[in-house]
Amino acid sequence: METEKTEKEDAAPQPYVASYNFIASGGDQLSFSSGDALLVHAKPSSVWWWAELRGVTGYVPASYLCQSGDAEGDDISTEDPWQDEEYFGSYGTLRLHLEMLSDKSRTETYRRAVVSNSVSLTNKVVMDLGCGTGVISLFCAQLARPSLVYAVEASSMAEYTRQLVKQNGCEEVVTVLQGRGEEVELPEKVDLLVSEWMGNCLVFEFMVESVLSARDRWLREGGVMWPSSAVLVLVPCQAHDYFAEKMAFWECPYGLDFTPLQPLAQQEFFTKPKFSHVIEPSDCLADPCDVICLNMYTLQIKDLEEITGQFHFPVETSGTFHGFTAWFAVYFESLEVGGATVELNTGPHSEPTHWKQTLFMLDKPVSLNVGDCVTGIIVLRRNPVWRRHMSVTLDWNIISDADKCQAKRDKDLPDVEV
Numbered sequence: 001m002e003t004e005k006t007e008k009e010d011a012a013p014q015p016y017v018a019s020y021n022f023i024a025s026g027g028d029q030l031s032f033s034s035g036d037a038l039l040v041h042a043k044p045s046s047v048w049w050w051a052e053l054r055g056v057t058g059y060v061p062a063s064y065l066c067q068s069g070d071a072e073g074d075d076i077s078t079e080d081p082w083q084d085e086e087y088f089g090s091y092g093t094l095r096l097h098l099e100m101l102s103d104k105s106r107t108e109t110y111r112r113a114v115v116s117n118s119v120s121l122t123n124k125v126v127m128d129l130g131c132g133t134g135v136i137s138l139f140c141a142q143l144a145r146p147s148l149v150y151a152v153e154a155s156s157m158a159e160y161t162r163q164l165v166k167q168n169g170c171e172e173v174v175t176v177l178q179g180r181g182e183e184v185e186l187p188e189k190v191d192l193l194v195s196e197w198m199g200n201c202l203v204f205e206f207m208v209e210s211v212l213s214a215r216d217r218w219l220r221e222g223g224v225m226w227p228s229s230a231v232l233v234l235v236p237c238q239a240h241d242y243f244a245e246k247m248a249f250w251e252c253p254y255g256l257d258f259t260p261l262q263p264l265a266q267q268e269f270f271t272k273p274k275f276s277h278v279i280e281p282s283d284c285l286a287d288p289c290d291v292i293c294l295n296m297y298t299l300q301i302k303d304l305e306e307i308t309g310q311f312h313f314p315v316e317t318s319g320t321f322h323g324f325t326a327w328f329a330v331y332f333e334s335l336e337v338g339g340a341t342v343e344l345n346t347g348p349h350s351e352p353t354h355w356k357q358t359l360f361m362l363d364k365p366v367s368l369n370v371g372d373c374v375t376g377i378i379v380l381r382r383n384p385v386w387r388r389h390m391s392v393t394l395d396w397n398i399i400s401d402a403d404k405c406q407a408k409r410d411k412d413l414p415d416v417e418v
């Protein structure tokens with residue numbers, strides 16, 4: 001979010017329609033219901049806008065709104081909901097490819113999957129969806145003997161990928177196709193669909209939709225998906241450093257009492273996820289849990305609209321519950337029955353990756369004690385308009401030892417003689 005000091009634009013307010021209900025959690029937020037017509041006066045950030053509903057103004061989550069058309073019921077947003085121009089434009093430069101290629105854990109894991117299955121890859125037809133610089137396709141061509149690899153890349157990087165394929169002597173095996181995976185025409189079905197599609201919180205960017213579309217169009221019956229499955233992992237955690245940096249800071253900077261700014265700090269820093277967070281194993285207050293599991297053979301595109309997971313964390317370490325941290329793991333099943341599965345884990349107990357982890361801060365920290373349980377649900381809700389975006393909702397509560405004892409008494413259970 002840009003600085004809160006961004007002046008509210010003087011432009012005429014823009015009409016939007018609420019796609020979801022929103023219940024304000026801070027003094028300057030505006031509650032609304034799905035279907036409400038709001039007027040957006042300013043967009044100080046991409047996440048929170050300043051809007052008006054029936055004469056009342058306040059901050060609203062941009063991802064809950066969709067643009068209402070000019071004509072009555074003519075709800076056609078002129079902007080591209082996939083933001084393809086910006087998205088593929090960013091992959092036409094080296095910055096993101098350098099970041100991904102520099103991630104040894106990520107890139108070596110794909111190489112390990114190829115090497116572990118090199119014999120089974122012999123004479124297979126492979127599709128590498130979103131191949132970028134083509135590194136995975138080159139691994140296949142150099143470390144195994146597939147008959148063909150279709151390297152599909154939508155961005156302008158594809159022109160360079162062709163050069164890299166030639167430069168590395170793989171042009172006999174690797175064919176680079178420039179275009180979107182959803183649209184390219186392959187001459188045949190494939191035995192293996194490999195892609196590196198994972199984003200923050202596993203699905204952010206929603207490139208996974210393109211993988212499922214390509215699967216449905218091009219993976220032959222009995223073909224293999226790499227990754228074959230994926231899990232979103234969650235853990236209740238402490239985050240003392242982040243809390244100190246963004247909230248405690250206002251207690252007495254330079255000996256002054258700036259605590260009236262703390263509600264603003266909570267609003268600005270703790271109401272959206274912190275990507276690229278690095279959690280230490282010692283910050284985990286419970287055993288991490290796989291809260292969402294995706295099977296890449298059965299997952300359907302429509303399932304991506306709303307993905308829900310439940311959790312129940314018995315507290316293992318007493319401490320301050322500042323928030324939840326999320327990360328993901330993906331699995332590459334062996335091409336041979338009974339062969340070893342290869343895993344890429346982006347959590348704190350594995351080699352670091354460029355994804356790091358994602359931290360969701362609570363509005364206010366809570367003390368947790370061994371014996372307590374943090375239970376609840378996580379909901380990943382895809383944005384109905386901006387199709388590469390989503391909101392993450394965490395509903396939770398704490399069942400303390402006392403509550404459990406109370407519950408036991410309430411149930412008139414026979415007291416255990418001790």
Ligand SMILES: N=C(N)NC/C=C/[C@H]1O[C@@H](n2cnc3c(N)ncnc32)[C@H](O)[C@@H]1O
Nearest residue numbers: 091130132153154155180181196197198210
């Ligand atoms: N976020 C992670 N992990 N990887 C991003 C990986 C993105 C790469 O895949 C390409 N890509 C993404 N979606 C498609 C598609 N539908 N068709 C063809 N190429 C595509 C992008 O242009 C990047 O080069």
